[in-house]
Amino acid sequence: MADQTEFLISRSHPWAYDAAYAVALSLNATEDKLQNVNKSLAMFNYNDSLTLEYMRSSIEDVSFNGVSGPVSFTNDGGRVGIAYIEYNHRRPAPRDRFIYVEIYEPYDVTAVYCVLFSNTIGVIIAFVFLAFNTIYRNNRHIKMSSPYINNVIILGGLVMFVAVYVNTMDYARFGSKHFDENICMVKLWLSLLGFTLAFGALFSKTWRVHILFRETSLKKKCIKDYQLIGMLLALTLVDLCILGPWTIFHPLHKEEIKIKSEADSDSDNVVTFIYTACKHRYDIYWYASEYIYKGLLLVFGVFLAWETRMVSIPALNDSKLIGFCVYNIVVVCAFGVPVAHVLSIQQTTLMFVLTSVFTIFCTTLVLCILFIPKLKLRNEIGDIRFVKSLQTGNCSGSFDPSQDSNLKRPPLTAREPVTVNRPVGLIESKTFAEVCKELAVLKQELLEEENAVNQLKVELSRKTNNQINFHKVDGRYTVFKQSEQNEADM
Structure with a gap:
């Protein structure tokens, strides 16, 4: 008969049948008890406490052999039946409760090694450029590019690389407990000060070129390296004015965030992963102040690079290179800063890799862009001339060709005739500044010829x-x- 029915039969059907049969027996017994007091189930309502008491006592008295086995109930409504205990000798007996385990999120060893290797390559490159800049500091091409300011740029890059090492120690949880308590602010100080030293020094060099070639006064301007260092100290002072109060009043601290995983069916373990993050309830305001300051610094660098774009003296001016550097930095920051704040706490490895790669890539790229051209310039022996200038400028910059022994030509013993390649009387349209520069060069050449x-x-x-x-x-x-x-x- 069961094979001919159109309904499906499951393993829970016997219990359903026995439950319905038990309810029917208890209702019959309740009806008999109610008739003794001249009442019936047809008169039932939810305020009838007597009927409820008869139903409860009747269900406790139910006892029969059902489809699923003997059926009876305890005083608290639980079913009394046959229990089978099966023991498998090949496996341990199951636990009667879960075991709760708390562990810190494991770090990715491959990611740590890759970041350390890349960062070490960047450090080696920075030291190579530092040695080159020191050895060839008296070379006229290197000397005109302010070797001391170049050293500050390299120093800022090295501070950024140190910040990557500290970030790696934080991610892999190296170091003592005391260091772990202060590592949040240490990372912040290194990153922000390194950025200001590297790019602040870079922009100060371009600011000097901007001042020298944008002045319309004929008065001679002379901007020394110590003035650029003073400008750099002013930029660093702004950072200190932000980082100092931040560290004193609202320092970042490590907060532990616990996320519970699902129970393992094999071991009955419930694992809770502990994630750490540097936070403070007011950190968003301090971050906003730093982002605004660094953004204005980048805008200032873009402005200087644009204003000095026509000065083509590679040894003196890095404006074109600065423009390329700023472009890369802005693109990376526009992508990296939002990502660092959007990623969830459970994506710690991805956040560590992205922030480290962005820092290493930007710092190494800037150093290579600035110093590789100088490696080529060190062996050039040609004269340094103003071949193209801005639309306005002054007649003399911060140096005088007649006073610099490195810029003097050797005594002339003979002079070739000057060939004019344009018709006589045809004069090119030139600005006052360009005429002044040409007059200065001609005057120097006439003095040498005399x-x-x-x-x-x-x-x-x-x-x-x-x-x-x-x-x-x-x-x-x-x-x-x-x-x-x-x-x-x-």
Whole structure:
């Protein structure tokens, strides 16, 4: 009969059948008890406490052999039946409760090794550039690019690399408990001060070029390295004014966030992972102040790079390179900063890898962009000239060609004729600043030529015993020889 029915039969059907049969028996017994007091189930309502008491006592008296086995109930409503205990000798007996375990989130060893290796490569590159900048500091091309400021840029890059090492120690939970309590603010100080040192020094160099070539006054301007260092100290002071109160009043502390996982069916263990994060209830306001300050610093750098884009003296000006560096930094920051705040606490490894890679990539890229061209310039021996300038400028910068021994030409012994490649009378349209620069260069060349002519005149007179000499008459040099008669008269 069961095979011919259209309904499906499950393993729970016997219990359902026995439950319905038990309810029917208890209701029949309740009806008999109610008739003794002249009442029936048809008169039942939810305020009838007597009927409820008869139903409860009737269900406790139910006892029969059902489909699922013997059926009876205890005073608290639990079923009394046959229990089977099965023991498997191959496996331990199951536990009667869960075991709760708390562990810190395990770190990714591969990610740690990759970050440490990449960061070490960046440190080596920074030290190579530092050694090059120190050894060739007297080279005229390197000297004109302010080697001391270049060292500050490299120092800022090294501080950024140290910040990556500290971040790795925090992620892998290396170090003592005391260090672990202060590591949040240590990472913050290193990252922010390293950024200001590296890019603040870079922008200060471009600011000097901007001042020298944008001034319309004929008064000579001279901006020394100590003035640039003073500007850099002012930028660093702004950081200190933010980081100091932040550290004193609302320092970041590590907070433990516990997230419970599902129970393991094999071991009956409930694992709770502990994640750590540097937080404070007011940290958003301090972060906003730093982001605004660094954003303004980047905007200032972009402005200086744009204003000095026409100055093409690679040894003196890094404006084009700064523009490229700022472009990369802005793109990376625009992507990296939101990601660092959007990622959840459970994505600690991804956050560690992204922040470390962004820092290493930006710092190493900036150092390579700035110093690799200088490696090529160190062996160039050609004259340093202003081949192109801004639309406005002053006639003299922070240096005078006649006062710099490295910029003086050797004494001239002969001069080739000047060839004019354009029709006479056709004058190119030039600004006042460009004319001033050309006049300064021509004046220097005329002075060098006059010195060479005088030296030639002295040598010629000495070697010919004053027999042959020359003078400039009506714009032409005339060579003459004294006669023996004139010598006798003298």
